[in-house]
Amino acid sequence: MRTIQIPGTELSVSSICLGTGGLGSSVNRDDSFALLDAYVEQGGNFLDSAKVYADWLPIERSASERTIGRWLKSRGNRHQVIIATKGAHPNLATMHIQRLSRQEIAADVQASLDHLQVDTIDLYWLHRDDPQRPAGEIIESLNEQLKAGHIRYFGCSNWQAGRIQIAQAYSAQHALQGFVADQMMWSLAAVDAGRMADQTLVVMDESLKAYHAGSGMAAVPYSSQAGGLFQKLVAGRLQHPAPFYRMDENRHRLVRAQQLASDAGLTLTQVTLGYLLSQPFPCIPIVGCHTLEQLRDSLSAAEVNLTTSQVAFLEG
Numbered sequence: 046m047r048t049i050q051i052p053g054t055e056l057s058v059s060s061i062c063l064g065t066g067g068l069g070s071s072v073n074r075d076d077s078f079a080l081l082d083a084y085v086e087q088g089g090n091f092l093d094s095a096k097v098y099a100d101w102l103p104i105e106r107s108a109s110e111r112t113i114g115r116w117l118k119s120r121g122n123r124h125q126v127i128i129a130t131k132g133a134h135p136n137l138a139t140m141h142i143q144r145l146s147r148q149e150i151a152a153d154v155q156a157s158l159d160h161l162q163v164d165t166i167d168l169y170w171l172h173r174d175d176p177q178r179p180a181g182e183i184i185e186s187l188n189e190q191l192k193a194g195h196i197r198y199f200g201c202s203n204w205q206a207g208r209i210q211i212a213q214a215y216s217a218q219h220a221l222q223g224f225v226a227d228q229m230m231w232s233l234a235a236v237d238a239g240r241m242a243d244q245t246l247v248v249m250d251e252s253l254k255a256y257h258a259g260s261g262m263a264a265v266p267y268s269s270q271a272g273g274l275f276q277k278l279v280a281g282r283l284q285h286p287a288p289f290y291r292m293d294e295n296r297h298r299l300v301r302a303q304q305l306a307s308d309a310g311l312t313l314t315q316v317t318l319g320y321l322l323s324q325p326f327p328c329i330p331i332v333g334c335h336t337l338e339q340l341r342d343s344l345s346a347a348e349v350n351l352t353t354s355q356v357a358f359l360e361g
């Protein structure tokens with residue numbers, strides 16, 4: 046699989062990242078191991094987890110990280126895989142109370158190291174922002190984790206462009222490491238961010254796009270296939286699309302995606318993921334496959350490169 050060097054790092058990641066939110070929960074242990082094995086066999090090396098996955102279910106805490114930890118141990122392949130995980134998420138019962146103090150970040154990093162059974166996390170994401178807390182203080186906390194060797198690099202998830210800029214300016218002024226990548230909700234599907242139930246999530250918007258284009262910072266979008274929205278539309282099995290997907294616009298986008306797929310000899314999955322893989326800055330979509338068939342289909346997009354005009358055509 047094609048690899049992409051995350052700018053400013055030694056991390057050479059496969060062009061498609063495997064989202065592991067369902068591992069050890071909606072996907073049982075054996076099937077989780079099979080998915081991880083198949084991803085690596087096909088050249089994948091970049092895993093996305095989080096301490097909070099899937100704590101909304103009545104199962105063991107941090108099931109995703111623990112499943113990855115058990116898999117790494119059983120396969121003895123820690124050196125082959127780039128582990129990215131997230132912390133500093135609010136407690137699920139108090140989503141309005143942010144958790145980005147120095148102590149909370151340190152405790153979450155330590156918990157993730159334990160679950161994953163590793164000495165260091167390759168890329169540590171802040172799962173959320175706390176706009177009330179000075180960005181410089183957060184950067185200092187993360188650099189402490191870096192100096193202690195607990196993490197190698199860090200990124201932000203669900204941060205607005207203005208806050209990323211402030212954090213990056215602080216790290217440059219103080220000769221500290223800054224964010225090396227940014228994780229936001231983004232796919233070919235049009236979204237009405239105002240209709241999202243969780244308003245602490247950040248959807249790719251024009252200011253964030255401009256920030257990435259100007260800085261060259263890597264984007265690592267989640268829900269990159271919009272939960273299979275386009276494929277389900279085609280198969281006639283899209284029952285209750287999430288209310289924030291703008292379905293009028295997305296039906297038009299599907300028509301254009303199908304036309305491009307037919308003209309370019311690509312599949313619909315290759316077009317939808319190709320849209321993200323062909324941005325004017327490094328962009329590594331995270332896919333949330335639950336079956337081997339989905340995984341194979343999604344990974345078949347890894348080498349796709351659309352032209353600027355094809356990307357513009359898809360957006361209409």
Ligand SMILES: NC(=O)c1ccc[n+]([C@@H]2O[C@H](COP(=O)([O-])OP(=O)(O)OC[C@H]3O[C@@H](n4cnc5c(N)ncnc54)[C@H](OP(=O)(O)O)[C@@H]3O)[C@@H](O)[C@H]2O)c1
Pocket residue numbers: 063064065066067093094172202203228229246266267268269270271272273274276277314331332333334335338339340342343
């Ligand atoms: N930073 C954050 O706040 C954040 C938030 C959310 C997610 N994430 C990360 O992103 C990962 C992926 O998120 P996601 O699950 O929303 O991603 P996604 O890839 O957009 O959606 C996954 C769903 O799409 C369908 N699907 C997957 N591959 C398909 C294919 N090849 N063809 C057709 N349908 C396909 C499946 O739906 P069915 O099972 O219904 O068939 C699957 O459950 C998570 O595991 C997590 O690591 C991060």
